[in-house]
Amino acid sequence: MSLLDSFFIRAALAGLGVALAAAPLGCFVVWRRMAYFGEATAHASILGIALSLSFGTSIFAGVLALALLMGWAVSALSGRGYAMDTLLGVMAHSALAVGLVTVSLLQGVRIDLMAYLFGDILAVSRFDLAIIWGGAALVMALLWWRWSALLTATLSADLAYAADINPRREQMVLTIALALVVAVAIKVVGVLLIAALLIIPAAAARPFANTPERMALIAAGIGAFCAIGGLQLAYLYDTPTGPTIVCLGAACFAGASLLNLLRQR
Template identity: 75%
Template structure:
């Protein structure tokens, strides 16, 4: 375990574990235009933190339960045809506000709110690593198992029905995976930047991919680069680590967009 004694090694492993799950799931978030959905689920997590601390249970469990509740609520409301962007905007930010207020009620516990809002990847311990990799593996297995059905349902719900796939069930799979990723990511990048880890690597990978699988793999590679580079940068310049990772991912996205604008236009 000598390797894991190094906080930098633990932080890198934590980031890579998150990327492994968040990048492929993020592709679905991008393809299905669920960015706000991810935001709402992530922001609800702070409420989960407050509840977990109030009832003295594990933060991971509290976040998972509340994120699941939020994800299922949004998911079922979207099937009823509400105006989604407004509704998600309301839910996402009110969940965050209620969470922050709930945390302030906690007495006797000193809560480092910043750690939950922006993550505290450098403080990741070995038990955290186990949780992160366990959750990430679960998400990967889920996505691997349902991959084809998920893609078909993403393309067109009726196409899925005709092939004997229930798109509502596939949406539940994504909902579950999303809640898991949020619970895994809270320690790494915090509730405010989880959506970034979902969307930015996937969007960066898009110009270089010809099939969904290649896009997912490229997103993992780009996310991993952002994690490793962001960690180094934050050590070098003493910047907050989670935001540094997201900044690097955003820079990679910009470069990828420029590359597409320069070289992509040649073939229509």
């Protein structure tokens, strides 16, 4: 009997893969104040799911394409008469609404909408696991390759130009990484909770880090703890797994904030 024959082992590996990719990327989301951008990208994925089911194509490919399209559209339309938060709000909720309506109109296709909205990590197959770890490896490799340039562009656009770095190119790198994380995280925490998996570990790690690299490593550790611990708690108390993972992350953030407050006093 193979170790991967156990649904619990597959679920744990899936959660670990997503957490290790999402947490370091989430640091850039926090530093750049891109939380709403991450949420908009995640909401667009439900439309990608609907279109994939309509045309009988891979859900991973559909979600990735729509997430990339959302990122490109926001980047192209920003600064053209609308505030960024307004633009993100309109596009995120429009994509989510259109996706839900499209799903309801599908004929002859059975779909568990709750699994896509809140995740179904216990149903991860070996193929899903390969997709998740493949996507996570691409995200981690992308961050490793562009780490210095991304940090410079995050600190200051003027500093980036002085160092011969194009800030818009680095923004596109982040958009691609976000799209990959959204595509692989659908199965683990679902569309509505992906942004939480990006932001909460990074926010919890921030008080304990004095360098960007340290913050990314601590965030990855917190994300991995939340994924494995949330899975265990969901199994023990028979609760929804995706929301339980996020609840444990919220508890980590509350504990980190309290410890930071006590340390400051």
